[in-house]
Amino acid sequence: MTSYENGSVTRELAGRRALVTGGTRGIGAAVVRRLLDAGAQVLTTARSATGTAPQGAAFVQADVSTRAGAEALASAAGEVLGGVVDIVVHNAGGARPHEGVLAIADEDWQDALDLNFLASVRLDSLLVPGMRERRSGSIVHVSSAAVLTPVGPFLHYTAAKAALENYSRGLAQELAPSGIRVNTVTPGRVATPGGEATREQWARLNAAPGQVNADDTPPLGRDGRPDDIAQAVSFLVSDRASWLTGTSLVVDGGEFSRG
Template sequence: MLEFAGKRAVVTGGTRGIGAAVVRQLVAGGAEVVATARSAGSGVPEGGTVVEADVRGRSGAEVVARAVTERLGGVDIVVHNVGGARPFVDSSAIPDEEWQDALDLNYLASVRLDSLLAPGMRERRSGAIVHVSSAAVFTPIGPFLHYIAAKAALESYSRGLSVELAPYGVRVNTVTPGRVATPGGEATRELWAQLEGASGDLGSPPLGRDGQADDIANAVLFLASERAGWLTGSNLVVDGGEYPRR
C-alpha cells in the first residue's frame, strides 16, 4: 500500500526546487496534493494541482485555505516551504520594507496559514505540519540578517505550536536544510558572492557534495509520515555535516 494513500496535503512554494520535490514524492506516495505559487504559470509536478496565491499576506493564506477545502475537503499534511530574501551589503543597508517582506514570507506566511488549517486538524485529532527553515540560522551574517531572523522566529514558533497541538494528535516539526543545489539557492549565492567580491566557491560539506532537493524532501516526508508518529517539536537538520552541533 502506498504510504500516503488517502492523505491530503498542501505544499507552499511547491512548483520548483525543494517544494516541487516534496510534491513529487507525496504524489508518488499516493497523496492528493495542492501546491501554492505566486503564478499559476509556474507549473506543478504531475499529479498535483496548483493554487495561485501570494501567501505573504492574510488574503493569500485565505485563498489557499479555501482552495484546500474546496478541492480536498480538508488537509492532513501541511508543508511550509516557501521562503527567500535577497542579500544586501550589510544589515544597515536592509530597508524596512525588506525586513517586513522577509518576515511575511519566511515566518508569518506559516503562522497565517497554520491558523486557518490547524483548527480542522485539531478537530480530526490528527495531522502533520512541517516547517522548512534554513541552516543560515547557525551563522547569522549581516547581508541575510532579515532572512535569518525570520527563519529563527519560525523555528521558535514551530516548537511552541508543537506543544499547543500535541494534545490533539497533531505533530509539528521543522526541517533545516543546509546548502542545497536549487536554482533559487544558486542565484542567491551568486548575488551574495558579487556583493562580497568573492568567487562564490564555498567548498563542499563533509559528505562531499551539496544537497539535492530530494535530500530535503526525504526528510520532510519522513516527518509527515506515520513513521515519525512519536516525533513532534523536533528540528531535523539536513546539511551534509556542514554545521557540527553538540
C-alpha cells in the same frame, strides 16, 4: 499499509491530503513529487502562475506572504481537497542579500518576515482548527541551516527563519494533546535555481571572509539535492515519525557540524 521497494517507502500516505506551499520548483517540487509517490493527494501553490506543478498535483496561484493570500489558499484547499487537509508543508520562502545589516530597509525586513515566518503562522491559524476537530495532522515548516551561523547580509532572512523555528516548537507543544505533530526541516546548502541565484548575488556583494564561502563543499562531498530534503519531509509527515514533534531535523551533509 506501508510497503518497501528498493529501500524506499511506497504508498504510505495513501488517503492523506496534503498542501505544499512553494511547490513548483526546487525543494518544494521535490516534496510534492515525494508525497505523490507515497500516495497522497497534493495541492501546491506559488506566487506566480508561470511555474509548473509536478504532474499529478493540483495547483492554485496564491501569495502566501499576505493575509488575503493565505485565506484564499485555505479556501482553495478546502475545495480541492474536499475540506480535509492532513498534511501541511510550508516551503515558500527566500530573500535577497544586502550589503550588511544596516543596509536592510524596513520594507525588506517586513517582506522577509511576511514570507518566511508570518505566512506559516497565518496559514496554520486557518488550517489547524480542522485538524483539531479530526484530532490528527502533521505540519512541517521548512527553515534554513543559515540560522545556525547568521550573517549581516542575510539577517532579515535568518531572523525570520529563527522565529519560524521557535514558533514551530511552541506550536508543537500546544497541539500535541490534539494529536497534531509539528516539526521543522532545516536544510543546508542545496543545489536549486533559487539557491544558485542567491549565491551569485552574494558573490557580487563581495562577502567578508569567514562569513559565507560560496565554494565551501559540505563534508559529505556534495551539495544537497532537493530530494534529500523531500525525503526528510516525507518521513516527518508519515506514521514512521509518529512519536516526533517539536523537533528540527537538520539536513546539511555535515556542513554545520564541523564546529
